[in-house]
Amino acid sequence: MIKVEGVSFKYNEKSILNNISLDIDKGKFLSIIGPNGSGKTTLLNLLTGYLSNHKGIIQYKGKNISDYRVEELSQNFAIINQKGDIKFPFTCLEIVMMGRKPFLKRINKLSQIDKKIVYKAMETTDTLKFANSLVTKISGGEFQRVMIAKALTQDPKVLFLDEAFSAMDISQKIKCLKLIKRLVETKNLTVISVIHDLNLAYMFSDEVCVLKEGKVVAKGQTKDVMTTDFIAHVFDIEVDQIEDKGFLIRA
């Protein structure tokens, strides 16, 4: 569904990504993990078309990402960025409603169906209670749930997440990840998630791609890639594995 072939990218003269090749299948939950500065966000930004000027090929459904119109991309992709802060005092309801914008003709108002979709997304993410609160006056974890609700209203084919759960408490993280995983299983949603939490990546991903110093050092089924020795090597840590559950990091 997404094909990356021989992709390299530089910021000014600094090489960030080096000859990356990657196939991302439809209906899978892929996590991108790796140390700080390894190029995860840069790769995600290239996949969404937010960054360009790369060498190599990036295609979505057989067509170069740069050949898509913005409207087409916004009808296919939902993106939750690491730095997705909104400084304007919209209400949470207004923010979630913006998720329906790619489906509105010209400046049409939301239809009853759009409103139902918005209501359902806020209900499932437990954000209805903030509907009339200003987005500038809710907590970081609450804000991230509002952004998930907005992404859900887009009914995306591909959901890009960049540390989208980082401010949530563990219970909310698991609820949101279960909700997203259900969409992968029932609606064939493709998820590409940059995540630092190794245990959440292990629990929820079908596949994992590991970046280190701008290169893909592994990509494959989660349990094949996330072995104790490999994780210890990539992150330079001491770690034990709890059979089929995750990792215990040794300090």
Ligand SMILES: Nc1ncnc2c1ncn2[C@@H]1O[C@H](COP(=O)(O)OP(=O)(O)OP(=O)(O)O)[C@@H](O)[C@H]1O
């Ligand atoms: N706008 C920018 N201009 C110049 N260099 C940048 C820019 N954004 C990122 N970089 C550099 O590119 C490299 C990769 O950054 P990137 O954000 O992709 O890494 P990451 O793996 O997502 O890191 P983290 O885990 O810390 O979020 C870093 O060395 C960073 O300093």
